[in-house]
Amino acid sequence: MLDTMDLSWKVAMRNWAIYRKFLFSNIIPTLADPAFFILSFGIGLGGFVSQIDGMSYTQFMGPGLATSTALMTAFFSTSYNFYVRLFYEGITHAMLTTPVGPREIIFGEFIWVGLKSAGMSMGVVLVLLCFGLVDYHYLWAVPFVSLFVGLACGGMGLISTAMVESINQFQTVYAVVISPIFFFSGVFFPINQFPVVLQWLAHLSPLYHGVVINQQLLWGKPNLFLILTHSLELLVLSMILCFIAYKLIYPKMER
Amino acid sequence: MNLVESHMLVKKFGDFTAVNEVNLQIPDGMCFGLLGPNGAGKSTFISMIYGVCKRTSGHIRVFGKDPNTYGREIRQQLGIVTQDNYLDKEMNVYENMVLYAKLMGVPKDEVAKRIDELLDFMSLTHKKKAPIMALSGGMQRRLVFVRALLGNPRMVILDEPTTGLDPAVRHLLWEKVNELKRRGVTVLITTHYMDEAQNLCDDIVVMDEGKVREQGSPKSLINKHCPGYMAFVSDSEENLQKFSRRQDSSTALEIIREQNVLALRSNDMANLQIHLKNADVDPILIRPTNLEDVFLKITGRELSQNA
Numbered sequence: 001m002l003d004t005m006d007l008s009w010k011v012a013m014r015n016w017a018i019y020r021k022f023l024f025s026n027i028i029p030t031l032a033d034p035a036f037f038i039l040s041f042g043i044g045l046g047g048f049v050s051q052i053d054g055m056s057y058t059q060f061m062g063p064g065l066a067t068s069t070a071l072m073t074a075f076f077s078t079s080y081n082f083y084v085r086l087f088y089e090g091i092t093h094a095m096l097t098t099p100v101g102p103r104e105i106i107f108g109e110f111i112w113v114g115l116k117s118a119g120m121s122m123g124v125v126l127v128l129l130c131f132g133l134v135d136y137h138y139l140w141a142v143p144f145v146s147l148f149v150g151l152a153c154g155g156m157g158l159i160s161t162a163m164v165e166s167i168n169q170f171q172t173v174y175a176v177v178i179s180p181i182f183f184f185s186g187v188f189f190p191i192n193q194f195p196v197v198l199q200w201l202a203h204l205s206p207l208y209h210g211v212v213i214n215q216q217l218l219w220g221k222p223n224l225f226l227i228l229t230h231s232l233e234l235l236v237l238s239m240i241l242c243f244i245a246y247k248l249i250y251p252k253m254e255r
Numbered sequence: 256m257n258l259v260e261s262h263m264l265v266k267k268f269g270d271f272t273a274v275n276e277v278n279l280q281i282p283d284g285m286c287f288g289l290l291g292p293n294g295a296g297k298s299t300f301i302s303m304i305y306g307v308c309k310r311t312s313g314h315i316r317v318f319g320k321d322p323n324t325y326g327r328e329i330r331q332q333l334g335i336v337t338q339d340n341y342l343d344k345e346m347n348v349y350e351n352m353v354l355y356a357k358l359m360g361v362p363k364d365e366v367a368k369r370i371d372e373l374l375d376f377m378s379l380t381h382k383k384k385a386p387i388m389a390l391s392g393g394m395q396r397r398l399v400f401v402r403a404l405l406g407n408p409r410m411v412i413l414d415e416p417t418t419g420l421d422p423a424v425r426h427l428l429w430e431k432v433n434e435l436k437r438r439g440v441t442v443l444i445t446t447h448y449m450d451e452a453q454n455l456c457d458d459i460v461v462m463d464e465g466k467v468r469e470q471g472s473p474k475s476l477i478n479k480h481c482p483g484y485m486a487f488v489s490d491s492e493e494n495l496q497k498f499s500r501r502q503d504s505s506t507a508l509e510i511i512r513e514q515n516v517l518a519l520r521s522n523d524m525a526n527l528q529i530h531l532k533n534a535d536v537d538p539i540l541i542r543p544t545n546l547e548d549v550f551l552k553i554t555g556r557e558l559s560q561n562a
Contacts (some may be wrong), residue, residue, distance in 0.1 A: 007327075010357050017354070018345045090341035096307045097335035097403070098358035099327040254308050 004107065007100050011108025012115070014095075019116070030073060030120045031127060034065040038133075041188065053190060055219065062133045063218040064187030066124040067210040070117035070146040071153045075178050077113050078157025078245075079170045086161065092253060102253040106246055109158065110151060117150020118143035125218070135220030145213045145231075148238045152206030155241030162248035181205045186212065206241070209234035256283045258410050258441050259304055264313035266299050273299040275465035276313065281410075286432070286442040288456035288473075290449075292554050296465040297445045298338060301412055304443075305330050318409070331360060334408030334440075338415050340395050342402075344387045348379065351387065352401060359406035373401040377431065393424035400431065410441040417451060429454060449547035459546070463554045473546050480549045481509075483522035486531060486538040490517040497534045520544060 019026055042058030049057045085091040092105050100108075122143045128134045160173045184198065185191075185208035191199055202208040209230040216222040259281040266274040274296040281287045289297045302308030304317050306326025315322060317329045343351050349370065356366045374380045377397040382390060390398065396416070403411055413432070417425040425448075432442060432455055446452055452459055453473045461469040461476075469476060488494050494517055498510050508530055511518040516539070521527040524541075531538055 007358065010354075014343075014354055017350070018343075021345070089344065090337075090339055091343055093339075094337060094341035094343070094355075094402075095358060097305065097330065097333070097337060098355060098406070099331045099360060100358055101306070101326055101330075254302075 004104055007104040008107035008111055011095065011100060011104055012111040015108075015112045016115075027120075027123065030069055031123055033072070034069060034124045035127070037061065037065055038128075059133050059219070061188060062128045063125075063214040064185070064211045066121045066128065066134075066142065066218075067146060067149055067214045068182055068185070068187050068207060069121040069124050070149040070210065071178065071182060071207045073117045073120045074113045074150040074153035075157045075174075077116060078109060078154045079160055079173065080167065082109060082158065083161045083164070083167055083170070086252065087167075096253060102250050105253060106158070106249060110154060110242060113154035113157075114147045114150045117154070118147040121146035121149075128218075134218040137220065138217040138222060141217050142214055145210050145217070145234070148234050149206050149210035152234065152238035152241045155238065155243075155245040158245035158249045159241070162245070162252055181207050184208075186215075203233060204237070206234055206237045209237065257281060258283050258318055259443070260314075260316045261300075261303075262314040264300070264303065264315050265311045266296075266303060266308065267311045272465050274303070274310075277462075277465070277467055279460060279467065281441065281443060284436075284439055284441055285457050286436055286444065286455050288452040288459040289443065289445040289462065290447075290452055290459060290550060291445075291462035291468075293447075294464075295462040295554075297462055298414060300462070301414055301443070301445065304412065305333055305335060331406060332409040334403035334406060334411040336399050336403045336411065336413045336416050338418075340399050342387045342395060342398060347384055347386050348374075348390070348398060349383050351398070352405065355402050356405045361405060369405060369407075370401070373404050376404075377401050378427070393420050396420060396424065396428070400428070404435075408440065410443065411435060413442065413444040413446075415445055415447065417446070417448065425451070449545060449550055453546045461550065461553050468553050469549075476549045477544055477546060480552050481520055481544045483520060483544055484524050484527050484541060485544050485548060486519045486527050486541045487513075488517050488519065488531075488536050488538050490515060494534075494536060497536065498530070501530060501534065520548075 038058055038061065042061055046057035052060045095105060096102070125134060125139060125142050129136060129139070156177065160170060160177075164170060164173070184194070184202060185205045186202070187207075191202050191208065194202070212230045213227050213234070216227050257280045259279065261277055261279045264274055264277045264279075265272065277296075277300060279300075289300065291297050299308060303310050303315055304322060306317075306322030306329055309323055318332060320329060322329050343354065346354065352370045352374075353366060356369060361369055371380070374383060377400055379394060379397055379401065382394060387395065387398075400416075416432075417428055420428070429451070432444070436442060442455070444452070444455060456473060458472055459470065459476060460467055469480075471479065490512065495510075495512075498508065498517070498519060501508060507521050507523065507526055509520040511520065519527065519530065521530070527541070
């Protein structure tokens with residue numbers, strides 16, 4: 001019997017089959033972005049910043065950039081990309097004529113976005129490793145953290161897909177949701193530089209928790225308490241976001 | 256045995272009632288036609304059969320099961336040709352079919368063989384490695400038929416299968432549908448082409464504004480609503496008066512005003528010709544009545560609000 005997980009996996013593998021076709025040109029932008037941030041901020045701005053938390057600015061930024069790759073990967077995959085498949089190309093509607101149902105389409109999307117986010121941010125970490133910018137002892141744990149960041153941010157992408165009235169509105173979502181998350185989640189400077197209110201708000205950002213955990217893992221002196229509390233918060237956030245996404249996007253497939 | 260049974264089936268979208276208390280039975284092995292103007296509720300009814308659209312009230316059973324809870328099992332035995340092609344343009348012909356064979360649960364070692372057979376059945380073998388964008392409209396449509404047949408369906412649903420296709424492709428597809436019928440596959444077809452419905456269907460339901468207006472075989476519907484022959488003459492005021500004068504119960508002549516033309520119907524060819532001769536009018540065309548006349552009579556000649 002074809003069960004839900006099997007079908008969801010096949011739906012996810014359809015996306016991988018497409019992605020794999022142009023693997024090189026698909027991966028380049030994901031890796032190029034952090035590379036330019038390292039070059040411009042790390043080397044350019046870093047020249048003015050002697051030390052931050054006892055390390056060079058590029059070292060400080062590395063884990064956060066790798067984690068934010070999961071945010072960008074997940075958001076674009078579940079917004080523009082999924083929107084086109086759902087409303088323009090009707091790929092999902094064709095799949096719904098097979099044993100695949102709306103549930104399997106959504107689960108498949110979660111599987112794909114989680115794995116892709118994990119893989120992409122691991123790719124960035126490996127590049128950083130080549131330049132000696134991260135510690136390798138706990139590197140293995142990074143993909144798991146990025147997977148959950150990817151799920152949470154993929155949830156946000158699906159929620160926006162369910163809510164926008166036109167594909168152009170994703171620009172608005174990007175400007176008012178994704179950008180602030182990217183800039184205020186402790187990637188570029190420690191979050192304690194902010195007013196307390198903003199520090200509390202940051203707890204609503206899945207990226208913030210992912211950044212803190214990955215920083216702990218990759219800076220070489222992990223604080224177990226920080227890792228555990230932020231893991232718990234990240235887990236809860238990703239579950240809530242995925243649940244809301246499921247509830248909102250499901251009706252879009254019924255017609 | 257009935258493969259599809261609906262009882263007082265209703266689907267509402269907000270205030271709009273797309274399907275309104277529909278009772279239908281589709282028996283095993285039959286070619287069943289669902290006709291009706293745009294917006295009549297045909298596609299919504301079909302979506303409820305395969306469980307992607309949830310009913311508002313009433314009952315529906317497909318293969319004896321409720322599609323709301325057994326959608327997956329039901330879809331595994333259905334082959335659905337969607338109104339739009341929805342082919343995956345990022346993959347070539349073969350890759351598309353492999354994906355859908357997997358989704359339909361075709362055993363791994365049978366996938367390649369099944370695809371080759373069906374590509375051959377639809378005369379597409381030479382396009383096996385072609386990108387979707389390189390296929391003509393007719394080829395894409397044939398590929399959608401291949402996709403629908405991958406799971407060896409017990410019943411196929413064809414939602415406007417030949418809209419926008421040239422006559423050669425239409426005839427090819429009709430032949431394939433007849434071949435499926437011969438193999439015992441049940442067919443549910445929606446179409447706006449009355450010749451298509453007349454050629455293929457054993458039983459026809461005419462829907463309008465969400466309701467079933469009429470049901471029967473093409474022949475019985477024609478006999479019931481407009482048997483005989485139709486003559487068309489120019490719609491001059493003079494002609495209208497001439498024939499109106501002649502129309503009473505004893506003459507068995509029906510006058511129908513169409514756009515730019517006057518249609519005269521009678522059960523009997525000889526009677527029709529006598530009327531034309533007496534009025535001294537040369538007809539533009541005389542032909543047997545057909546399903547299109549029935550359709551227009553039932554659903555009206557005006558565009559409905561929902562079209």
